[in-house]
Amino acid sequence: MTYSELRYAHHPEDVKTYNTEELRNHFLIEGLFQDDSVRLTYSMYDRFIVGGVKPVKKAVQLETIDDLKAEFFLQRRELGIVNVGGAGVVEVDGKTYELERKEALYVGSGNKEIIFKSSSADSPALFYINSAPAHKSYPVKKVSRKDAEIIHLGEEKFANKRILNKLIVNSIVPTCQLQMGLTELVEGNVWNTMPAHVHARRMEAYFYFDLEEGQTISHFMGQPQETRHIFLKNHDAVLSPEWSIHSGAGTSNYSFIWGMAGENLDYGDMDGVSPNDLR
Numbered sequence: 001m002t003y004s005e006l007r008y009a010h011h012p013e014d015v016k017t018y019n020t021e022e023l024r025n026h027f028l029i030e031g032l033f034q035d036d037s038v039r040l041t042y043s044m045y046d047r048f049i050v051g052g053v054k055p056v057k058k059a060v061q062l063e064t065i066d067d068l069k070a071e072f073f074l075q076r077r078e079l080g081i082v083n084v085g086g087a088g089v090v091e092v093d094g095k096t097y098e099l100e101r102k103e104a105l106y107v108g109s110g111n112k113e114i115i116f117k118s119s120s121a122d123s124p125a126l127f128y129i130n131s132a133p134a135h136k137s138y139p140v141k142k143v144s145r146k147d148a149e150i151i152h153l154g155e156e157k158f159a160n161k162r163i164l165n166k167l168i169v170n171s172i173v174p175t176c177q178l179q180m181g182l183t184e185l186v187e188g189n190v191w192n193t194m195p196a197h198v199h200a201r202r203m204e205a206y207f208y209f210d211l212e213e214g215q216t217i218s219h220f221m222g223q224p225q226e227t228r229h230i231f232l233k234n235h236d237a238v239l240s241p242e243w244s245i246h247s248g249a250g251t252s253n254y255s256f257i258w259g260m261a262g263e264n265l266d267y268g269d270m271d272g273v274s275p276n277d278l279r
């Protein structure tokens, strides 16, 4: 079964007036993984889709949704998948790709039948997905951890030591708009993406996982001089407008998947904000 919801884009002046509930309703995405279902959020930010697929007892197919007015999901879109659960399989027009935990798959536009399966119902796969409009079809490619481009960021003394794994980026796999990667906070470190940044040419979505039961993350958003926070739990995602910082501090360490789409594929095209300039 496929469920989807639509989120509008916002003017930063309007977001200044949002209360806690409004911020959460517009930007937070909860409940991504429901047994034998596909859960999608179609955002007006660069028409980016955030979703979760959890096949348990049966195979689950990625069906088209009304918002796309398309014959099949990838008619005019590309797809990035990262498995954050037990081992699983993605079938793309009959071809099978096995995805272990933290492995990724890129699927270009034009592929019609995308089917997700878990290798074992006792430890189901959890497929986190991002999708963006695509003008061209690029080949399907699996990206394992060994293929990732790794960057070591931060320092223990600033509680932001982390390992950034670029997975679906154009130096590894050609894409139209999509970029995805996985960042792991080293134990004892809690801050992600600090110093913070914005990138007016791309929106971004963060999906937080590997957060211990009972712990939380305060995700920071908003224009650098007008920030807000949203408290998140494990397996929550959050939309980041092009004008917003996206950073977080947890009550323990955790990992997260970042995904972007927009004007360019230039990961480094970002404007940094010094911590003392944040308001």
Ligand SMILES: O=C(O)C(=O)C[C@H](O)C(=O)CO
Residues within 6 Å of the ligand: 153, 162, 164, 181, 183, 192, 193, 194, 199, 204, 246, 258, 270
């Ligand atoms: O840990 C980080 O810093 C990140 O992972 C930052 C994201 O990759 C990002 O925001 C890219 O624009």
Ligand SMILES: [Zn+2]
Residues within 6 Å of the ligand: 197, 198, 199, 204, 246, 270
């Ligand atoms: Zn960013």
